[in-house]
Amino acid sequence: MIAFVLRRIVQLVPVLLGVTLLAFLLVNLLPGNMALAILGPDASAEAIAHLQEQLGLNQPILLRYLRWLVHALTGDFGWSEIQSQPVLPTILQRFPVTVEIIVLGQLIGVALAIPCAVAVALRPQQWLDRLLGMVAYGAIATPRFLLGLLLILGFSVYWQLFPSTGFVPLFTDAVENLRSVALPAITIGVLEFAVYFRVLRGEMLRNLAEDFVLAARAKGISPLRAVLRHVLRNSAVALITVIGIGFGPLVSGAVIVESLFSLPGAGDLLVNSIYQRDAVMVQGVVVIVAMTVVLVNLVVDIAHVLLDPRIHLHDG
Amino acid sequence: MTARQALATLPRFAFRFRDGTETWIWGTVLVLIVAGCYLGPFVLPLANPEATDFANALAPVGTPGHWLGTDALGRDLLARCLYGGRISLTVSLGAVALGLVVGGTLGIVAGYRGGTVDAVISRCLDVLFAFPGLVLALTVASYLGPSLRNVTLAIAFYTVPAYARMARAGALRVREQNFVRAAQMFGGDGWYIGTRHILPNVLFLILTYAFVLIGIAMVIEAGLSFLGLGVPPPQPSWGQLIAMGKQDISDAPHIALVPGAFLFVTIAAFNRLGDILQARYG
Amino acid sequence: MQADTGVIDPLLDVRAVTQLFRLPSPLPFRKPRVVHAVSAVSFALAPGECLGLVGETGCGKSTLARTIMQVPPPTAGDILFKGESLVTAGPDRRRFLRREMQYVFQDPFASLDPTWRVADLVAEPLRIAGWDRPKIAARVEEVLRAVGIDMARYGARRPRELSGGQCQRVAVARALALSPRLLICDEVVSGLDVSIQAQLLNLFVQLRRTFGLSYLFISHDLGVVRHLSDRVAVMYLGKIVEIGPSDSVYHQPRHPYTAALLGAVPSISRGKEARRRTRIQLAGELPSPLAPPSGCRFRTRCPRAEARCAAEEPPLLADADGHAAACHFPLAEVPSSTAARNEPALSLSPTRP
Numbered sequence: 001m002i003a004f005v006l007r008r009i010v011q012l013v014p015v016l017l018g019v020t021l022l023a024f025l026l027v028n029l030l031p032g033n034m035a036l037a038i039l040g041p042d043a044s045a046e047a048i049a050h051l052q053e054q055l056g057l058n059q060p061i062l063l064r065y066l067r068w069l070v071h072a073l074t075g076d077f078g079w080s081e082i083q084s085q086p087v088l089p090t091i092l093q094r095f096p097v098t099v100e101i102i103v104l105g106q107l108i109g110v111a112l113a114i115p116c117a118v119a120v121a122l123r124p125q126q127w128l129d130r131l132l133g134m135v136a137y138g139a140i141a142t143p144r145f146l147l148g149l150l151l152i153l154g155f156s157v158y159w160q161l162f163p164s165t166g167f168v169p170l171f172t173d174a175v176e177n178l179r180s181v182a183l184p185a186i187t188i189g190v191l192e193f194a195v196y197f198r199v200l201r202g203e204m205l206r207n208l209a210e211d212f213v214l215a216a217r218a219k220g221i222s223p224l225r226a227v228l229r230h231v232l233r234n235s236a237v238a239l240i241t242v243i244g245i246g247f248g249p250l251v252s253g254a255v256i257v258e259s260l261f262s263l264p265g266a267g268d269l270l271v272n273s274i275y276q277r278d279a280v281m282v283q284g285v286v287v288i289v290a291m292t293v294v295l296v297n298l299v300v301d302i303a304h305v306l307l308d309p310r311i312h313l314h315d316g
Numbered sequence: 317m318t319a320r321q322a323l324a325t326l327p328r329f330a331f332r333f334r335d336g337t338e339t340w341i342w343g344t345v346l347v348l349i350v351a352g353c354y355l356g357p358f359v360l361p362l363a364n365p366e367a368t369d370f371a372n373a374l375a376p377v378g379t380p381g382h383w384l385g386t387d388a389l390g391r392d393l394l395a396r397c398l399y400g401g402r403i404s405l406t407v408s409l410g411a412v413a414l415g416l417v418v419g420g421t422l423g424i425v426a427g428y429r430g431g432t433v434d435a436v437i438s439r440c441l442d443v444l445f446a447f448p449g450l451v452l453a454l455t456v457a458s459y460l461g462p463s464l465r466n467v468t469l470a471i472a473f474y475t476v477p478a479y480a481r482m483a484r485a486g487a488l489r490v491r492e493q494n495f496v497r498a499a500q501m502f503g504g505d506g507w508y509i510g511t512r513h514i515l516p517n518v519l520f521l522i523l524t525y526a527f528v529l530i531g532i533a534m535v536i537e538a539g540l541s542f543l544g545l546g547v548p549p550p551q552p553s554w555g556q557l558i559a560m561g562k563q564d565i566s567d568a569p570h571i572a573l574v575p576g577a578f579l580f581v582t583i584a585a586f587n588r589l590g591d592i593l594q595a596r597y598g
Numbered sequence: 599m600q601a602d603t604g605v606i607d608p609l610l611d612v613r614a615v616t617q618l619f620r621l622p623s624p625l626p627f628r629k630p631r632v633v634h635a636v637s638a639v640s641f642a643l644a645p646g647e648c649l650g651l652v653g654e655t656g657c658g659k660s661t662l663a664r665t666i667m668q669v670p671p672p673t674a675g676d677i678l679f680k681g682e683s684l685v686t687a688g689p690d691r692r693r694f695l696r697r698e699m700q701y702v703f704q705d706p707f708a709s710l711d712p713t714w715r716v717a718d719l720v721a722e723p724l725r726i727a728g729w730d731r732p733k734i735a736a737r738v739e740e741v742l743r744a745v746g747i748d749m750a751r752y753g754a755r756r757p758r759e760l761s762g763g764q765c766q767r768v769a770v771a772r773a774l775a776l777s778p779r780l781l782i783c784d785e786v787v788s789g790l791d792v793s794i795q796a797q798l799l800n801l802f803v804q805l806r807r808t809f810g811l812s813y814l815f816i817s818h819d820l821g822v823v824r825h826l827s828d829r830v831a832v833m834y835l836g837k838i839v840e841i842g843p844s845d846s847v848y849h850q851p852r853h854p855y856t857a858a859l860l861g862a863v864p865s866i867s868r869g870k871e872a873r874r875r876t877r878i879q880l881a882g883e884l885p886s887p888l889a890p891p892s893g894c895r896f897r898t899r900c901p902r903a904e905a906r907c908a909a910e911e912p913p914l915l916a917d918a919d920g921h922a923a924a925c926h927f928p929l930a931e932v933p934s935s936t937a938a939r940n941e942p943a944l945s946l947s948p949t950r951p
Contacts, residue, residue: 015446141580251448282458
């Protein structure tokens with residue numbers, strides 16, 4: 001087990017290096033002049049040349065990368081000239097909002113998916129199964145911003161239950177905070193529900209056909225208890241895996257949702273930094289996001305191995 | 317990789333139509349939309365999508381002459397959706413085609429050759445997979461500058477690794493088959509085995525995967541457009557049309573919902589057809 | 599055709615061939631673990647001869663056969679075909695030499711590309727060898743006829759539209775297309791119905807007569823091997839433990855492992871032969887090829903094992919007939935039913951009818 005974790009961590013090093021390199025190259029090699037972005041379109045050629053010199057933009061790209069990497073390893077992701085703020089603290093300040101809507105969305109997804117899947121496992125191929133199947137299908141085909149707009153239309157324009165924009169920090173007013181993130185979290189949660197439900201349903205129906213369930217039923221356990229104790233438990237591993245794989249796409253969703261609902265999260269920071277051509281900030285956000293995705297996947301893989309007794313690690 | 321296996325075994329849903337009937341319904345819907353977007357402007361008596369007509373502004377769905385209504389400037393939504401669909405479809409199909417060719421080749425090479433080649437390609441794919449699709453596309457699109465070609469490229473940053481991973485898994489499975497060993501013993505070289513044995517045997521997998529990926533590519537394209545980083549006006553894609561309708565969502569929701577419906581139906585059709593194909597032949 | 603390895607130049611000469619596979623190490627920066635799949639195996643095959651290769655699943659039979667085909671090439675040792683080394687030959691020369699030795703796989707469905715048609719499958723080796731179209735078509739029809747498949751009826755079908763026996767016939771036809779001199783048959787009849795097995799075995803006998811083929815015939819089924827082979831080699835854990843003329847090996851096994859294998863074959867004839875055989879029960883499991891036992895590899899399961907067996911590896915020593923066994927304490931050559939009684943110290947029990 002320890003060997004497996006060590007191996008995964010060692011495998012992670014080149015990936016993390018590649019992530020930082022790619023992010024750096026994307027932002028620095030592609031067209032778009034950073035000095036021009038800082039000084040504005042009216043800047044003189046001399047001023048641009050001077051600023052490029054000052055920012056070290058004339059040096060070879062690999063040298064600049066290495067210097068950036070060394071700084072980044074000590075926690076210094078640079079200084080955004082455009083927003084006049086240090087990169088890392090700004091990102092860390094925005095992160096909790098993103099984490100809040102993602103976690104709430106996942107909770108909504110799990111809270112809906114488990115009872116629905118249990119209900120369906122008790123009576124597969126009945127009307128409820130078909131209805132939920134269609135709902136899940138529809139949810140997966142709906143882009144998040146479209147769903148968000150529909151929710152705004154329903155819950156803030158028509159019924160006026162929740163605000164459509166704005167954010168109240170958790171520690172200012174917990175109730176208002178929940179109201180302000182309700183629609184974003186639901187927007188995320190509906191799609192998560194659809195994905196979780198589909199996976200859980202499939203996994204539960206497969207486990208339902210196993211002999212150990214039949215054996216449990218033969219002992220006289222009620223169908224509900226058999227499903228809860230034997231089927232659901234054995235299907236939970238797949239659910240955790242899917243929650244893990246879904247994390248990357250979820251961050252994409254968070255970017256859209258934050259932008260739609262004007263939430264001050266990391267996704268919103270990314271989009272705004274892109275609008276302002278703030279290369280240093282974009283680079284910081286992209287690297288932190290990618291590293292988070294990599295680490296979440298690592299944790300999920302380890303959890304998977306820990307939770308699934310069927311997996312034996314012979315040689316990894 | 318346990319996580320990937322789980323993804324590969326996602327259950328398939330069936331609405332319990334007769335299989336054939338359902339395929340026909342979705343197929344017809346898809347053909348109508350695609351044909352409408354690409355041929356409609358030449359065949360149908362469509363209004364100019366940019367022509368403003370303030371007398372008929374904010375016409376609701378069902379207005380004669382403007383069957384899907386008009387926006388705040390009186391522009392015909394049907395025409396705008398059909399013209400816009402062309403952008404959405406072209407970008408998504410282009411990105412998936414790029415993914416199929418580039419990613420498919422990389423995946424087959426990595427899976428068949430194995431060893432160092434595989435290790436290098438796989439690590440590169442891991443790096444690309446660390447970036448959420450939209451985040452990567454956003455970054456690439458913003459720095460390349462918005463244009464049809466660049467947006468397609470930006471989305472290809474997602475489709476190429478997705479395809480490569482799929483093709484690699486398929487090639488790894490086929491490589492262990494004895495007919496590949498037999499071809500090696502007859503003296504077939506890597507190119508021969510790759511094109512004659514591996515490719516035909518993963519082709520079906522690759523083609524059905526295209527349906528799923530087109531859906532995802534359309535979501536990413538719409539997201540980019542929605543954030544204002546898609547193909548620039550005057551060619552608004554569905555995502556941009558929805559974004560523009562957002563301002564009038566409380567007064568005239570149909571401005572956002574009509575292109576939204578186009579987007580939804582198209583993605584649903586691609587997803588569903590992909591699932592049906594996989595369930596039937598996969 | 600009766601073999602006489604001493605006089606005629608061998609068609610295939612396998613010299614101390616070893617095949618190792620490295621497994622990725624569980625921890626980074628540790629030594630990789632090595633699977634000893636085939637260890638220093640030597641034998642020769644005369645033109646027109648049929649050598650049977652038997653042993654339990656996992657003993658390295660198939661790996662040895664594939665190593666002979668250079669897929670993959672051996673870790674050590676040399677393989678000579680018609681006196682020419684396949685290991686040191688350049689890629690083009692090797693490809694050329696390999697055309698005269700062909701391989702037939704166990705599972706015909708897996709060895710035929712499911713996306714190809716029968717005619718194309720059989721034509722594949724010819725296409726790779728660079729034949730032109732009309733010649734290919736004629737040859738395909740010819741070899742398909744030789745294995746009893748009607749080209750007009752089956753040529754356009756795909757493997758999944760054929761039965762298992764038909765598929766194996768197609769695979770054999772494909773192997774015959776380039777007029778090979780040696781056919782390596784890897785468990786070609788296992789997994790098929792017994793009646794189909796018999797038909798295929800008869801086909802192999804007939805093809806040998808028609809085309810003057812040599813066979814390396816691999817099977818875990820001793821009955822099947824006996825049906826065809828002039829000589830038999832017994833493999834255990836990557837090594838040949840006994841090799842010799844079929845009659846001699848079947849009637850008077852010298853290696854305890856061979857005796858055990860033969861004891862596991864249900865015999866229909868309840869006559870002399872069955873009575874003469876001694877039955878050895880194999881204890882325990884096949885040891886891991888990751889760490890083969892020292893000395894004699896069979897010693898961990900051998901009822902006759904002594905200290906010497908662990909210390910010293912027994913050489914494969916042949917007698918005048920060419921019957922060789924790698925054992926320090928071979929079963930005595932007593933062709934009478936008293937063999938077992940003569941050695942009461944052993945945990946051998948004679949089979950009684």
